[in-house]
Amino acid sequence: MKxxxxxxxxxxxxxxxLLHVDDCMEIxxxxxxxxxxxxxxxxxxxxxxxxxxxLMKGEIGLLGRAFTYIGPEPGELLDVIxxxxxxxxxxxxxxxxxxxxxxxxxxxIVGDIVSRSLSSVELAAYITALHINGMxxxxxADLTNAMVETGEMIKFDxxxxxxxxxxxxxxxxxxxxxxxxIVAAAGLLIPKTSSRAISSAAGTADIVETFARVDFxxxxxxxxxxxxxxxxxxxxxxxxxPADDVIIRVEYPLxxxxxxxxxASVMSKKKAVNAxxxxxxxxxGAGTKVPTMEMAKGYARDFIExxxxxxxxxDCAITYGGQPVGRAIGPALEAREALQVLEGSKNPNxxxxxxxxxxxxxxxxxxxxxGEEKAMEILNSGAALAKFRExxxxxxxxxxxxxxxxxxxxxxYELVAKKSGYVKGIVNKQIVKTARAAGAPKDKGAGVFLHxxxxxxxxxxxxxxxxxxxxxxxxxxxxxxARKLDPIIIEGMVLERIPGFRTIHV
Numbered sequence: 001m002k003x004x005x006x007x008x009x010x011x012x013x014x015x016x017x018l019l020h021v022d023d024c025m026e027i028x029x030x031x032x033x034x035x036x037x038x039x040x041x042x043x044x045x046x047x048x049x050x051x052x053x054x055l056m057k058g059e060i061g062l063l064g065r066a067f068t069y070i071g072p073e074p075g076e077l078l079d080v081i082x083x084x085x086x087x088x089x090x091x092x093x094x095x096x097x098x099x100x101x102x103x104x105x106x107x108x109i110v111g112d113i114v115s116r117s118l119s120s121v122e123l124a125a126y127i128t129a130l131h132i133n134g135m136x137x138x139x140x141a142d143l144t145n146a147m148v149e150t151g152e153m154i155k156f157d158x159x160x161x162x163x164x165x166x167x168x169x170x171x172x173x174x175x176x177x178x179x180x181x182i183v184a185a186a187g188l189l190i191p192k193t194s195s196r197a198i199s200s201a202a203g204t205a206d207i208v209e210t211f212a213r214v215d216f217x218x219x220x221x222x223x224x225x226x227x228x229x230x231x232x233x234x235x236x237x238x239x240x241x242p243a244d245d246v247i248i249r250v251e252y253p254l255x256x257x258x259x260x261x262x263x264a265s266v267m268s269k270k271k272a273v274n275a276x277x278x279x280x281x282x283x284x285g286a287g288t289k290v291p292t293m294e295m296a297k298g299y300a301r302d303f304i305e306x307x308x309x310x311x312x313x314x315d316c317a318i319t320y321g322g323q324p325v326g327r328a329i330g331p332a333l334e335a336r337e338a339l340q341v342l343e344g345s346k347n348p349n350x351x352x353x354x355x356x357x358x359x360x361x362x363x364x365x366x367x368x369x370x371g372e373e374k375a376m377e378i379l380n381s382g383a384a385l386a387k388f389r390e391x392x393x394x395x396x397x398x399x400x401x402x403x404x405x406x407x408x409x410x411x412x413y414e415l416v417a418k419k420s421g422y423v424k425g426i427v428n429k430q431i432v433k434t435a436r437a438a439g440a441p442k443d444k445g446a447g448v449f450l451h452x453x454x455x456x457x458x459x460x461x462x463x464x465x466x467x468x469x470x471x472x473x474x475x476x477x478x479x480x481x482a483r484k485l486d487p488i489i490i491e492g493m494v495l496e497r498i499p500g501f502r503t504i505h506v
Contacts, residue, residue, distance in 0.1 A: 001027050001080050003060035005039075005072040011064035013249060015116045017046035017080075018061030024050055029082050032119055037062070038079040039070040045083060047119045065116070088112040089122055095129040103142045110146035113243045123250050127258060135260035137302065141309040143260065147268035152239040154191070154218050158226055160276035162190045162362055165266050167282055167299065168200060169289035170321035171329045171432050175281075176204045176232065177338035178355035179362070181388035182378045184229030188366045191225035191273050193235035198252050201435035201447060205234035206331045207338070210406060210444045212397030224394045231391060241268035257289070263306055271310055277365045278307060278314045281358060283321030287428030293318070315361055319354060323426040323454050326351040330440040330447015332408045333468065339403040342385040350453075352379070409438070409445030409468040411475045415482050417458045421492040425454055430487035431465075438469040438478035445470045446478075452488060464488045 001023065008018060017035055029035060033048045037060065046066050055061050060080055062070075072078055091105040101109075109126065112118050118126070135143065164179055176192060183190045194204030194214075205214045215237035216224070225231040236245055244265045251257055270278050280303050283289075284296040300316035307314030326348040328337035341351055356379060360372030368374055378384050393399030431448055439446030449466045452458050467482060469475035 002077045003080050004058055005067070005074060005076045005078050006055065006059050006061045007067045007074055008061045008063045012120070013116065013246070014119055015044055015046045015066045015069070016049055016063040017066060018049045018051055018055060018063065019080075020055045020057045020059065021050050021052045022057045023060075024048065027080065027082055032121065034083050034085060036081045036083045037066070037070060038081070039072045039076070042070040044069045045117060086112050086117050088118060092118075092122060092126045092129060095133060096125060098133045100136065101139055101142075106139060106142045107146045107149075110143065110150055110243050113246050114150045116246070120250065123247070124254060127247065127250050127254060127256060127261070130258035130261050131256045134258070137305055137309065140260045140263050140302075140306060143264040144267045144271060144306065144310060147241040147243045147264055148271045151242045151272060152218050154222050154240075154273045156189065156191070156222060156226060156274065158189050160189070160366070161274055162188050162277045162279075162366060163270050163273065163275040164190065164192060164279045164358065164362060165270065165281065167262070167266070167280065167289055169287075169428075170283040170285070170325055171201055171428055171435070172324035172326045172334060173281075173283065174202075174204075174207055174328070174334040174338045175325065175351060175355040175358060177207065177335070177388070178341055178351070178379070178384065179359045180230045180232055181342070181384040181391060182355070182359040182375050183362050183366075184391065185378050185383040185387040186363055186366070186368060186374065188229065188362070189225060190230045190362070191221060191233075192231060193221075193233050193238065193240065193269060193273065195235055197441040198248065199432075201329045201432050201440040202331045202334055203441065204232065205236075206441040206444070207334045208232045208395075209234075210332045210335045211401055212392045212395035214395070216395075224391075228391045228394050229387070231395065233395075235269055240272040241265070244268060259302075263302055267303075267306055267310060267312070270312065275312060277362070278312055279358060279362050279365065280314060280316045282316055282318045284318050285320060285322030286425075288321040290321070313365065315365060317358055317361055319358075321428070324428065324431060324450060325354060327450040327453070328447065329431055329435045329450070330408070330438070330468065331444040332406050333447040333449055336403050336406040336408070339388075339401070339406065342379070342388050343403055344380070344382070355379075407445065408447065408449075409443065409470040411469045411472060413467045413475060413479050414463045415465050415467065415479075415488075417452075417460055417462045417464055417488075417490055419490060419492070420459045421457075421490040423452050423454050423456045423458060424489045424491045426450070427485070427487045427489070430481075430485040433485060434467060434478050434482045434487060437474065437481045438467050439471055439474040443470045443474070446474065450488075458490060
């Protein structure tokens with residue numbers, strides 16, 4: 001059938017064609033079926049959406065990406081032919097049935113994800129199947145390699161290449177900003193790519209973006225890293241393991257992060273930069289992705305074994321994640337706190353201890369003895385600050401940056417203690433909800449600063465935290481969240497009275 005091309009200025013993330021219901025009946029296709037659309041020598045396979053109002057009979061609406069692929073003029077006649085579903089749909093169904101997938105089947109699924117050949121429903125089915133039935137490590141290794149091979153790879157002229165990743169789940173985890181310059185100042189190459197926040201208050205890329213560029217081409221990343229020894233870039237700006245970015249957009253609304261996909265997501269990005277040595281930070285504790293030590297050790301075993309299959313040396317550090325790292329949560333607040341540590345501040349100790357501990361492991365992986373001691377020496381000497389500023393300058397920021405240059409949101413509110421006692425705990429997820437309500441991570445100045453941490457004695461009326469925002473409506477929303485959630489738990493020394501029990505003196 002020949003139909004007139006009509007451009008529709010929107011994009012669903014799929015290759016989509018909108019057809020009139022009468023034309024669908026004539027060529028025998030239904031919603032979510034596929035058609036092959038041909039223009040001159042260019043052809044695209046598109047997923048069908050139907051309408052009886054938006055288009056006239058005889059027209060085909062091509063949504064953004066699909067129109068760009070084949071480039072017709074509006075009104076130009078296009079050949080539209082029904083076609084079958086890709087083979088990967090059968091392989092997704094196979095995984096839904098709990099069966100093991102072959103290497104070729106996994107490569108086919110990943111290739112169709114990258115080419116946007118799977119509908120959002122089919123992709124959601126794939127993610128759900130992985131969430132329920134999982135993958136063994138052989139499948140996970142094949143998935144990782146397929147994700148690498150369908151994207152760009154970076155080959156550095158220097159070697160070995162070191163990398164670092166945190167599985168996340170704990171707020172305030174800004175240690176990458178300290179780990180990278182320490183390791184680079186020691187003479188090792190650490191081309192760190194990071195993500196933006198999905199459900200947290202700030203991803204590393206969101207934090208770095210408050211003072212430097214984070215979006216680079218693979219060529220730029222290679223040049224900056226080789227010149228300075230390190231970089232802190234946004235991985236989503238590169239074509240490294242592009243299937244991961246498509247999958248993340250489906251995982252987020254589903255609220256799932258399948259274990260095999262998490263492993264492949266991390267390892268594919270590291271394999272794509274040809275990392276020889278990788279350190280994985282696994283925050284463990286209530287309110288994190290990894291709530292128990294048993295689960296954390298399981299994660300570590302899988303990362304290490306997967307590294308062996310991918311010819312990568314992997315070490316894992318299980319770190320305390322029961323409360324936020326440091327006191328600052330939110331892009332600008334975390335950037336300022338990390339820079340204060342680089343400038344010589346001795347607080348917060350949790351940030352210093354974690355950053356130097358992790359940097360020390362990387363240094364020892366690179367053959368540097370007494371790694372943590374050496375990392376602390378590099379930090380205290382000012383060498384890490386000098387390297388940080390060099391990297392910032394190379395990334396288009398101010399090479400003379402100071403912590404005072406980073407200013408959080410002007411609108412603030414202090415949440416005070418309702419009673420006297422001791423801080424028993426801080427609920428990570430509730431702190432994150434408050435910071436996000438204030439506007440983080442999109443509003444860089446938004447977030448939460450903690451005045452009291454676990455074990456601190458507080459008096460009634462004492463400030464527990466300050467909420468920062470750039471927008472009054474968002475500030476009010478955050479205040480409401482904080483009051484409702486009560487994210488800081490305070491208890492006195494007497495925990496509970498149970499009437500009826502007395503001590504009898506004879």
